[in-house]
Amino acid sequence: MRVSLFITCINDSLFPDTGRAVVRVLERLGHQVEFPLAQTCCGQMHHNSGYHDDAVGLVRRFVDTFQDAEAIVIPSTSCTAMVRGQYPYLAKHVAKDEGLLRAVEVMAPRVFEFSEFLTQKLGLSDVGAYYPHRVTYHSSCNSLRSLHLGDGPLTLLRHVSGIDLVELPNNRECCGFGGTFAVKNAETSTAMLTDKMRHILSTGAEICTAGDNSCLMHIGGGLSRQRTGVRTVHLAQILASTAEEPWA
Amino acid sequence: MSASFPTRAADGLRNTQQRRNLAKATNTIRGKTAKVTAELPDWEALREAGKAIKREAHARLDHYLLQLEEMVIKAGGHVHWAADAAEARSIIVRLTKDAGTDQVIKIKSMTTDEIELNPALEEAGIRPYETDLADMIVQMAREKPSHLLVPAIHKNRVEIRDLFRAEMGEHGTGLSDRPPDLTRAARAYLRQKFMETKVAISGANFAVAETGTVGVVESEGNGRMCLTLPQVLISIMGIEKVLPRFDDLSVFLQLLPRAATGERMNPYNSLWTGVHAGDGPREFHLVLLDNGRSKILADEVARETLHCIRCSRCLNVCPVYERAGGHAYDSMYQGPIGAIVTPQLRGLEEAGSLPYASSLCGACHEVCPVKINIPQILVHLRGRVVREGHAGxxxxxxxxxxxxxxxxxxxxxxxxxxxxxxxxxxxxxxxxxxxxxxxxxxxxxxxxxxxxxxxxxxxxxxxxxx
Structure with missing residues (x-):
């Protein structure tokens, strides 16, 4: 299948390893990856902060860039939720543009979060990965409550050989990121993060993974500040790792 | 302009007693509500039905309100229309004075908090007595409620004992901090008020257009006392609470207790229609309050806000509420629902920090018994904050x-x-x-x-x- 990768602005600039891992997994499974260079950002930051006119501009850019793609894969749960869940709102209530609304609705069924593409579109649970580490999985809010991915990402992790997967207590609760919430309400966000880190540390895992680098940037930033010796790694990087070519 | 959410939340975050109380209480109630909602095979269908009934009622609100007025009058009651809080206050003060009394008993009512009725009564020389246990505690402490349903959730029993000793006269003398003793003291104190007071003021959970029936659900029995013992009953209700048919109660009397307190049925469900000779109050007044509700109704995205049945389940699952506490919302409506209701009632200039008091985690939308898409409305209101020029x-x-x-x-x-x-x-x-x-x-x-x-x-x- 020809897969168009929407890398997301955060992965492009701060976490390029996640993008390289996605490419490696998809190519290993025999798919052809395309990366349209006109892409930038899905508009989530502007949208969630209330800058809806700016967000509409980015919706149009996304549609122009991806509307002819066979499948659009996004290694981020929140950006996928933005494209599928919030573009219709912006097209209908902010742009008030029927044509744009139709375009985003027609495109939506071809937009997949990375793990969702593997489990639901391709029907896979084992992608041939090897990762000999103790890992706990943070279900992001968007994975649970916007995309309803359920146990999909965990199924992929359970089939990774060598992995020591431990359940994260209270794993339905938000880590406290919430985009600009982490800055505007830094103290409340910190209180939420502290509890999340407490649960992560209680598992004895050396790595916390998730399907979204924005949660992981937040959790990892706290773990690093506290010198916990626990780090964060995107799910794609675990799935990219093999016995022959381990991913650091 | 009052302090913004982040500033007020910082106080809540540092209040270690409140942090512990809230974590414990919300955790317990989350477990209870999850259990009793999961046991109903048709819970999802009930939620859909609740949402559909609210939509229908609000789509023809003018029709149902006029029908309600007609039926209440036919049953011997009186109906008053209040465009805003000031008008509602003056109606209630006038009705109380007409009854020739200087004290009233009250059933827990968020609407009376919304219109700031108690200060207006006191200014007019009328002493209001809250009769819901937690509301009474908050009133005695001269504080504000910190939770829709459990207003004194921020206080522990030692604090409550000290308060009762100071405020309850003979009933508080030598009181211990054991919950049964505290309850017994409150009961003795309140019984006296129930027997000697001529006017009661209540809110309303529902009013049925078809029959003119008004309903209040509660757990302590204080409501039943207030609704039946006094000579005059004044009930104030937001216009969005009207239901088209009596049968609609079958949906809401299931949704509300299970979502609110994790009970299968409320201990006290009081329904009354007008007045009856020789039984209950001799006079019944229903005050219908707008106070910004028709403006909310005009907003195509935010109008779902008015579906709220004040169950407080969204507070109990909210990670922000659990840590920042109810006072951070500076309103009688706290938590996720408060973050969308308050800015719409008071204006975004005054309460513009509230739509941002959320990580948009969606836990509230997931459990709301009438499926209000709170995260969507929060983002929608953020859009209005920016468009109307209230952003930094x-x-x-x-x-x-x-x-x-x-x-x-x-x-x-x-x-x-x-x-x-x-x-x-x-x-x-x-x-x-x-x-x-x-x-x-x-x-x-x-x-x-x-x-x-x-x-x-x-x-x-x-x-x-x-």
Whole structure:
């Protein structure tokens, strides 16, 4: 299948390893990856902060860039939720543009979060990965409550050989990121993060993974500040790792 | 303008007693409500039905309200229309004075808090007595409620014992802090008020247009006392609470207790229709309050706000509420529902920080018994904050710059190059432990990752060239 990768602005600039891992997994499974260079950002930051006119501009850019793609894969749960869940709102209530609304609705069924593409579109649970580490999985809010991915990402992790997967207590609760919430309400966000880190540390895992680098940037930033010796790694990087070519 | 949410939340976060009480109480109630909602095979269908009934009632609100008025009058009651809080207050003060009394008993009512009725009564020389246990505690402590349903959730039993000793006269003398003793004292104190007071003031959970029936559900029995013993009953209700048919109660009397307190049925369900000779109050007045509700109804996205049945389940699942506490919302409506109701009632200029008091985690929407899409309405209201010019100038500028950066690939490349150069000054061990304002909130407790030398795009383009 020809897969168009929407890398997301955060992965492009701060976490390029996640993008390289996605490419490696998809190519290993025999798919052809395309990366349209006109892409930038899905508009989530502007949208969630209330800058809806700016967000509409980015919706149009996304549609122009991806509307002819066979499948659009996004290694981020929140950006996928933005494209599928919030573009219709912006097209209908902010742009008030029927044509744009139709375009985003027609495109939506071809937009997949990375793990969702593997489990639901391709029907896979084992992608041939090897990762000999103790890992706990943070279900992001968007994975649970916007995309309803359920146990999909965990199924992929359970089939990774060598992995020591431990359940994260209270794993339905938000880590406290919430985009600009982490800055505007830094103290409340910190209180939420502290509890999340407490649960992560209680598992004895050396790595916390998730399907979204924005949660992981937040959790990892706290773990690093506290010198916990626990780090964060995107799910794609675990799935990219093999016995022959381990991913650091 | 009152203090913003982040400032008030900081106080709540530092209140260790409240943090512990809230974590414990919300955890317990989350478990209870999850259990009794999961045991109903048709819970999802009930939620859909609740939502559909509210939609129908609000789509023809004018019709149902006039029908309600007609039926209440036919059953011997009186109906008063209040466009805003001031009008509602003056109606209730006048009715109380007409009854020739200087004290009233009250059933827990968020609507009377919303219109700030108690100060208005006191100013008119009328002493209001709250009869719900927790509301009484909050009133005695001269505080504000911190939870829709459990207003004194922030207090522990020692604090309550001290309060009763100071405020309850003979009933508080030598009181212990054992919950049964505290309850017994409150009961003896309240019984006296029930017997000697001529006027009661209540809110209403529902009113049925078809029959003119008004309903209040509660757990303590104080409501039943207030609704049946006094000579005059005054009930105030937001106009959005009207239900078309008596049968609709079958949906809400299931949804409300299970979502609110985790009970299968409320201990006391009181329904009354007008007045009856020789039984109950001799006079019944229903005050119908708008106070901004028709403006909310006019907003196509936000109108779902009015579906709320005040169960408080969204507070109990909210990670922000659990930590910041109810007082951070500076309103009788707290938590996620408060974050969308209050700004719409008071205006975004006054309460513009509330739509941002959420990480948009969606836990509230997931459990709401009438399926209010609170995260969507929060984002919608944020859009109005920005459009109406209440956002900070610095933030607006930064967002404008970011929009231009993302609007053009060249500008994005240039920004990344500048960022890599700039971060050299701040970088330690591969991360940024300090960022300047407004990003300093992030580095309060978190390192920020440094920009790697090569973006994904750079890597991809190099790979394609090979």
């Amino acid at each position: 100038k610095g933030e607006a500028l930064a967002m404008g710059v970011a929009a231009r950066m993302f609007g053009n690939q060249g500008a994005l490349d240039w920004s990344l190059w500048a960022g890599r150069l700039g971060q050299k000054l701040l970088m330690r061990d591969g991360a940024l432990p300090w960022l300047p304002p407004p990003l300093s909130g992030w580095t309060l407790s978190r390192d920020f990752p440094a920009l790697p030398a090569e973006s994904f795009r750079d890597w991809w383009q190099k790979r394609e060239e090979k």
